Amino acid sequence: MQSNSLCPALTFLLLFCTAMVHAVAGPGQRIVSANGTLSEILCGLGLEKQLIGVDVTSTYPASLEKIPKIGHNRTIAAEGILTLNPDVIIYTDQSLLLPAVVRQLKSSGKKVVEFKHEYSREGAIKLIRDVGAYFNATAQAEKLVKSLQADFTKVKTSASPKKLLFIYARGTGTLMVSGTDTSIDKMISLAGHKNAVSEFTEYKPLTAESLITANPDVLVLFSSGLESLQGMDGLLKVPGVANTNAGKNRKVISMDGQLLTGFGPRLGKAALELSQKVK
Template sequence: MQLVSRTIYWLFLTLLTAIGTYGAPAQRIVSTNGTLSEILVGLGLEKQIVGVDITSTYPASLEKITKIGHNRTIAAEGILTLNPDVILYTDQSMIPPAVVKQLNSSGKKLVLFRHEYSKDGAIRLIREVGAYFNAQGQAEKMVRVLQADLTKIPAPANPKKLLFIYARGTGTLMVSGTGTSLDKMFTLAGHRNAVTGFADFKPLTAESLITANPDVLVLFSSGLESLEGIDGLLKIPGIANTNAGKNRKVITMDGQFLTGFGPRLGKAATELSQKVK
């Protein structure tokens, strides 16, 4: 009798594995966005992920999953060779339209999520991905943690002017204008963008640096490393003439953490605020 009971129990577990944790058929998922990948892991779906883009760096276990490249240079063929059931992307993923068209015509399910760079946008994205995979309970757990984190962001007594510089070596450097994830993050942390005259990103010039005169320079950790540290950054024309350059006030953060606007949004804004002090 006990043997029969054990057999039924293991058959039940096998069935659960086959149909997926949340009652939906297990799917082979490709994620083209680091924030989506992080949410999927939080929903308990990591074992169903068969491919991720290179921004999918958190949690570290995602490093073991096949990479499909950077979202701007993703090729449809690389995704389709993974034989996914569903391919996820957001309106911020910047996948080339031709690739989107090719994926749509492949017969694979391509699902678009809206990703707004705001507190409400992060919460909505978590809930919508959770609803799609019938994992609303896990999604709400993530939302509750995020909401608690957002209440812990300290309000600065003296807001600073921040300037984000995107660097990959000493070639063309870009600065973040209005409307970007960096711009929204600065505001969320209680500070302001030193650049307000344009949207999106533009090449950095010595003249624009001096005009903006930021109090703090913000870079991705990998970006500052590519410039050989603060000393290398200060050699760029105009940097040493700013308040940030004169005071060597340069802070770095992990790129996905700083710009993800996902489950760790509150933690990222808190860390940025603490580093700016």
């Protein structure tokens, strides 16, 4: 009787252990990352050698440039990923992968894992810990978290917050401004300042009227965006820019796009750099 009573318990234990093995990735797995922040975290965890494919936002560290690219957001195709023969494909709920692509990847039998990514200090820390837990690198993840928290202690709250306006530019033909509920909006707050636009969420096309109405103290662009406008002189030729306080004072900040919007291990460094450049 005693032997029979132990069977269910032993069966449960075996099933539990099996489930735990499948809940986390094993060592040496071939990983494809469809998100720049996830790629950065994996490198910070010491797993860069397991990456066999990354999306085009995976720009940090620079060594990621040597890894095959799978595309960007909605241009990523399942076929391009599957030809790399990965063991696991990872992305976040902010990655903008097409649902049909995700379904195709899952139907292939490959392990496909989505991580939740909230654009906040707490969200960055949770993402680091979640990725660390999944890849059996909890100790390394805590080192990244500790470094991030240390960086934030250097960010000082401004006594007189400035109005910042972010312009997404890809030449003069594509100019968008960031409203609320974007990663840029959250970054501006973390740096101790305020978004010059609060009337709408997400992104909207830039107009001279809206620019003059917002009248930002500082304009913020990706470094690549400012280059696409031929630098400061080109930006000042955009209708409305020269009429703002930022334009009159030539107060323009450019930063690396992935650093500014990644909300990963370098979040504290990004907030610190932005706050220092505003001064």
